[in-house]
Amino acid sequence: MTQDDAPQQAKTAELYRMATAEHVCPFGLKSKDLLEREGFEVNDHLLETRDQTDAFKQEHQVDTTPQAFIDGKRIGGYEELREHLGLKVAEKDEVSYKPIIAIFSTAFLMALAVAWVALDTLWSIRTLEWFVAIAMCLLGLQKLKDLESFSTMFLNYDLLAQQQVRYGYVYPFAETFAGILMLAGALIWLAAPLALFIGTVGAVSVFKAVYIDKRELKCACAGGDSNVPLGFVSLTENLIMILMGLWMPIRMYLL
The missing domain is CATH 3.40.30.10 (Glutaredoxin)
Structure with missing residues (x-):
């Protein structure tokens, strides 16, 4: 041998x-x-x-x-x-997009499931609407689980919250409520302006903090305990809410 x-x-x-x-x-x-x-x-x-x-x-x-x-x-x-053993060890306060990936992946799969049950198909315009609505609900839930931590992190960059501190406490409820209404397709006259408002304020705030002031901050979008970096993903989230706020009334009018 x-x-x-x-x-x-x-x-x-x-x-x-x-x-x-x-x-x-x-x-x-x-x-x-x-x-x-x-x-x-x-x-x-x-x-x-x-x-x-x-x-x-x-x-x-x-x-x-x-x-x-x-x-x-x-x-x-x-x-x-x-x-x-040569494996990755997460550093303290290491930034990561994992929470956002998990939330949006889950929201997309849930939207497909709802579409399959409600429409007997996986893909339609409603699937995209449900995806955004469910994502808003899940993101709102992440914020609601610890309002104090969220509002504190939110104050680092949100322009309205810096002027009206209580807005940091209202925002998660507004986002979740708008998502639920959009998911149900109910009271769009209320849900659409709400999403448009918080999305616009959020987009302007993120754009100023990241692209004008060049600040390196953590985003409160996934809750006050997240290490998601404030940047393109945060801006995209707000732009999607703006698009939903504009699209939902148009769709209701067309139908």
Whole structure:
């Protein structure tokens, strides 16, 4: 048997993680899963009491668990393990478009589902209308889950909110309400001007902050806890609301 034919020695790792009756450490489970997916045979050491956990921390002079060891070397917790294995580790406050991608993807699929049920087809003008309406509702919901955080981030760039602070609290309700009315095709005389107004103010505010003042800010569009950068996507969101505010009355008139 040649050296190439010899079986490769299995990779092994030692993992120490908290798993008491009251608490199973989620990062310990993530570390175990990550090691196994990377081909490691894991010697899983459970710290089943607080005393065991404290004794382990003291012995290895660490502040947290889980702790992974590979080839006798302590790697660290879940994020250190990801970094050691060459995987991406999200930095604190790292900007990302993932929330917006998730919201618009879900809204589009929901619009297709509604169109299939209501119209027995996937594609029509109504599908696009429902897509925008559902997206407005989902974006509004993200803002409503923490009004204080949203309004604080919103004040960084919205021109009307900087003059009338209470507008930052009203905006999520207005966006959600307009989306619901457009989804139902009801009270368009109210929904369309509402969408047109908040979309226009938002577009002007974003354009000034990003393209005139050249400021690097986070967008409050996905809620006050998001790390979505303020820019083209934020501007597009507002322009779409403007288009819906103009289109819906025209469509109602044509019909």
